[in-house]
Amino acid sequence: MGADFVRIGDVQLEVERRGTGRTVLLLPGEDVLEPDSEAAAALARSFDVVIPSPPGFGRSSRPDWIDSVDDVSYLYLSLLERLDLRDVCIIGCSLGGWIAAEMATKDQSRLAKLVLVAPYGVKFGGAAKRDIADMWTLSPRTVMELKWCDPATGQRDIATMSDEQLAIIARNLESFARFCWEPYMHNPKLRHRLERIAVPTLLVWGEKDGIVSSDYGRSYANLIPRAEFELIAGAAHYPHLEQPGHFMRRVGAFLR
Amino acid sequence: MQAWHFTEMPYPYLPPDAPSTRINLPSVHFDPKIGADLYNRYLDEHAIADELGLDIMLNEHHQTPTCIDTAAPLNLAILARQTKRARLLILGNPVGHRNDPVRVAEEMAMIDCISYGRLECGFVRGVPYEVFASNANPTRSGERLWEGIDLCLKAWATTDGPFNYEGAFWHRRSINLWPRPYQTPHPQIWVTGSTDVATPHRCAERGYVFATFLLPHQQVRPLFDSYRERFVERGLPGGGGIAYMPLVHTADSESEAEGGAEELRWYLTSSRSEPQFRDPPGYMPVKGKVAAMKQAASGGARNLRQGSLEQLRDQGILISGTPDSVARQVKRFYDFVGGFDHLLMMDHAGFMSHERTVRSMTLFAKEVYPQIKDLPRTKPIRVAQAAE
Numbered sequence: 001m002g003a004d005f006v007r008i009g010d011v012q013l014e015v016e017r018r019g020t021g022r023t024v025l026l027l028p029g030e031d032v033l034e035p036d037s038e039a040a041a042a043l044a045r046s047f048d049v050v051i052p053s054p055p056g057f058g059r060s061s062r063p064d065w066i067d068s069v070d071d072v073s074y075l076y077l078s079l080l081e082r083l084d085l086r087d088v089c090i091i092g093c094s095l096g097g098w099i100a101a102e103m104a105t106k107d108q109s110r111l112a113k114l115v116l117v118a119p120y121g122v123k124f125g126g127a128a129k130r131d132i133a134d135m136w137t138l139s140p141r142t143v144m145e146l147k148w149c150d151p152a153t154g155q156r157d158i159a160t161m162s163d164e165q166l167a168i169i170a171r172n173l174e175s176f177a178r179f180c181w182e183p184y185m186h187n188p189k190l191r192h193r194l195e196r197i198a199v200p201t202l203l204v205w206g207e208k209d210g211i212v213s214s215d216y217g218r219s220y221a222n223l224i225p226r227a228e229f230e231l232i233a234g235a236a237h238y239p240h241l242e243q244p245g246h247f248m249r250r251v252g253a254f255l256r
Numbered sequence: 257m258q259a260w261h262f263t264e265m266p267y268p269y270l271p272p273d274a275p276s277t278r279i280n281l282p283s284v285h286f287d288p289k290i291g292a293d294l295y296n297r298y299l300d301e302h303a304i305a306d307e308l309g310l311d312i313m314l315n316e317h318h319q320t321p322t323c324i325d326t327a328a329p330l331n332l333a334i335l336a337r338q339t340k341r342a343r344l345l346i347l348g349n350p351v352g353h354r355n356d357p358v359r360v361a362e363e364m365a366m367i368d369c370i371s372y373g374r375l376e377c378g379f380v381r382g383v384p385y386e387v388f389a390s391n392a393n394p395t396r397s398g399e400r401l402w403e404g405i406d407l408c409l410k411a412w413a414t415t416d417g418p419f420n421y422e423g424a425f426w427h428r429r430s431i432n433l434w435p436r437p438y439q440t441p442h443p444q445i446w447v448t449g450s451t452d453v454a455t456p457h458r459c460a461e462r463g464y465v466f467a468t469f470l471l472p473h474q475q476v477r478p479l480f481d482s483y484r485e486r487f488v489e490r491g492l493p494g495g496g497g498i499a500y501m502p503l504v505h506t507a508d509s510e511s512e513a514e515g516g517a518e519e520l521r522w523y524l525t526s527s528r529s530e531p532q533f534r535d536p537p538g539y540m541p542v543k544g545k546v547a548a549m550k551q552a553a554s555g556g557a558r559n560l561r562q563g564s565l566e567q568l569r570d571q572g573i574l575i576s577g578t579p580d581s582v583a584r585q586v587k588r589f590y591d592f593v594g595g596f597d598h599l600l601m602m603d604h605a606g607f608m609s610h611e612r613t614v615r616s617m618t619l620f621a622k623e624v625y626p627q628i629k630d631l632p633r634t635k636p637i638r639v640a641q642a643a644e
Contacts, residue, residue: 136537138532139530166545166550170542173537174542177394178395178538182391
């Protein structure tokens with residue numbers, strides 16, 4: 001277990017690796033709560049878990065030319081090649097789910113299975129409809145209520161954090177906006193490319209997700225040829241964090 | 257010292273229970289009949305400023321009742337015709353928020369020609385909430401500002417036919433401005449800043465005027481010093497100088513002045529906004545965001561602008577009183593900050609009446625301005641040291 005850096009072109013990617021077994025590429029959501037989660041610990045007991053930080057997140061560098069999820073997905077495909085990872089299962093959550101979907105539409109040669117947890121990336125509605133709640137014009141408090149069944153679960157204790165930890169949070173917020181500001185949380189091309197995904201895919205959705213509804217999730221699943229859909233009760237946008245037991249049972253079965 | 261008349265052109269009739277005056281206050285609260293009168297009144301007052309010998313500054317904001325000048329070039333174009341002598345400062349063009357800097361360059365060139373070369377052309381990054389109105393990526397608004405300025409400058413300065421442009425944010429295949437500005441190669445450039453010394457540094461290096469607004473003199477001094485330092489370090493002439501904006505009210509008596517100052521304070525107290533509009537993601541650099549998070553976790557900072565009139569006057573955010581008192585306060589601020597060149601006066605805000613506004617402008621022009629007009633221009637720091 002530990003973080004390392006892998007250089008891809010002019011980008012230094014921070015990559016954490018723990019456990020042994022088949023490789024699971026765990027792509028955290030924009031809040032990056034996954035590395036410390038019960039689900040991640042459970043995964044590391046059976047898998048070789050690889051957790052990269054996107055450019056501008058964590059300690060990864062972010063050259064100016066990188067400004068989209070599309071860019072991140074190409075870097076991560078290069079990362080799979082660099083580490084010579086094969087037969088990889090990707091678990092991508094929220095922003096990480098979008099990155100995973102982009103990767104799979106581009107090159108599936110090193111992929112075995114895909115788990116997308118409440119991914120962003122696609123827009124279904126018309127010009128005046130927001131498919132994905134606007135996390136930047138809603139109040140921070142409302143966003144927490146939309147993301148969590150129990151918003152207290154997602155609260156972080158800023159007062160006890162070091163400057164370095166706070167700087168990472170600030171970088172994450174900044175880079176998230178750099179990639180996802182416009183088009184907001186989607187790539188207009190992606191919905192037309194999802195039909196390319198041939199690996200078995202599981203979409204997992206929290207029943208109470210207020211950021212992207214479960215209806216959105218079902219529409220997303222319908223665009224992927226071999227997709228299954230799992231709805232988790234008692235959870236909102238982060239079902240893997242709010243209901244890790246249910247999540248791990250379903251995902252464990254899917255990955256076997 | 258040059259003095260400039262300025263109002264944000266407020267629509268002051270806010271619903272009392274509005275939680276926010278930024279971005280999301282429904283426009284049903286704007287009565288066009290009242291708005292029409294306000295626009296015409298404010299334009300009249302700018303024409304009066306011209307007659308009084310004051311120069312004129314305009315700005316713009318979007319989706320807020322505290323500033324209904326949403327397209328400053330339009331008002332500037334009107335004033336280019338309706339005034340005769342005043343310098344016309346736009347501070348400024350939010351060029352990074354507009355999708356076409358070349359169009360901005362065209363507008364400015366037209367206004368400069370119509371006014372026979374009276375344009376002073378400012379550019380601004382835009383306050384945080386502007387990104388919600390324009391949808392410009394908040395993490396890149398600084399880069400867009402400077403690329404936009406450079407593109408305008410190149411468009412103005414290129415007089416030998418079309419050039420191609422493929423930058424980070426804009427692509428154009430044959431830029432060839434008709435008209436070009438009346439002032440050759442272009443009007444004086446102004447840029448604003450409030451915390452980061454990189455901005456006054458850059459302004460000094462390029463010979464732009466650097467302007468800052470409504471800050472206590474303790475915070476203004478280091479900004480102005482960094483401007484003065486840099487234009488010597490780089491061996492450049494320094495160009496335009498430095499500018500400061502306080503609230504300014506001049507009256508016949510101290511008690512009358514206190515009433516006017518209280519009305520100006522509307523600007524500081526009426527702005528309400530929801531937290532997400534004050535802090536769009538990535539607008540603040542990482543270091544600033546870390547400091548803000550720590551401050552919020554420890555209960556937040558005292559807002560310097562919310563002090564008593566006396567405190568505001570002490571900081572130089574407010575300058576108000578009888579003509580002699582106002583002149584003294586300007587000189588005091590001038591000494592505190594090591595000198596400056598342009599007094600940008602927010603001399604109207606909120607519900608202040610036309611009569612009171614014009615009386616204040618008139619007293620300033622006739623009785624204060626002569627006392628401060630000849631204050632020496634700011635000097636490069638090392639030249640000043642050498643002279644001593």
